[in-house]
Amino acid sequence: MIPGKALKKSARPAEKKRFYRKRVNFFPLLNKIKLWPSRRGLLHGIQSIEIRGQTATIVTHCGKSFTVAESRNSRAARWLRNKWFAEACPQCNIPRWKLEKYAATYFRKRWGSQLKAPD
Numbered sequence: 001m002i003p004g005k006a007l008k009k010s011a012r013p014a015e016k017k018r019f020y021r022k023r024v025n026f027f028p029l030l031n032k033i034k035l036w037p038s039r040r041g042l043l044h045g046i047q048s049i050e051i052r053g054q055t056a057t058i059v060t061h062c063g064k065s066f067t068v069a070e071s072r073n074s075r076a077a078r079w080l081r082n083k084w085f086a087e088a089c090p091q092c093n094i095p096r097w098k099l100e101k102y103a104a105t106y107f108r109k110r111w112g113s114q115l116k117a118p119d
């Protein structure tokens with residue numbers, strides 16, 4: 001045994017893959033991923049999300065605030081699932097681990113977490 005060898009692992013293991021259902025509800029997904037794909041192709045970090053029934057108020061780290069409706073088929077829901085964005089918002093300063101976690105997130109039709117809200 002070579003002393004110290006066990007410690008020479010890579011600093012961080014590769015991000016674990018996670019799977020969600022394609023038909024997962026939008027708000028629990030937003031609440032989990034905390035990222036918002038804007039219409040202009042910028043990926044924003046969500047600072048807070050306040051859910052009130054079928055609408056939610058989202059505040060991004062770059063200070064934008066808006067209200068969205070719960071819809072799995074909305075533009076943002078689709079873009080989020082498909083990871084359609086041109087670049088991460090420079091002002092939101094999304095940490096790398098969060099982007100890596102998102103990159104390791106997959107959406108499957110038949111299996112994966114359904115993110116049921118515990119109510």
Ligand SMILES: [Zn+2]
Nearest residue numbers: 044062089092
């Ligand atoms: Zn932003």
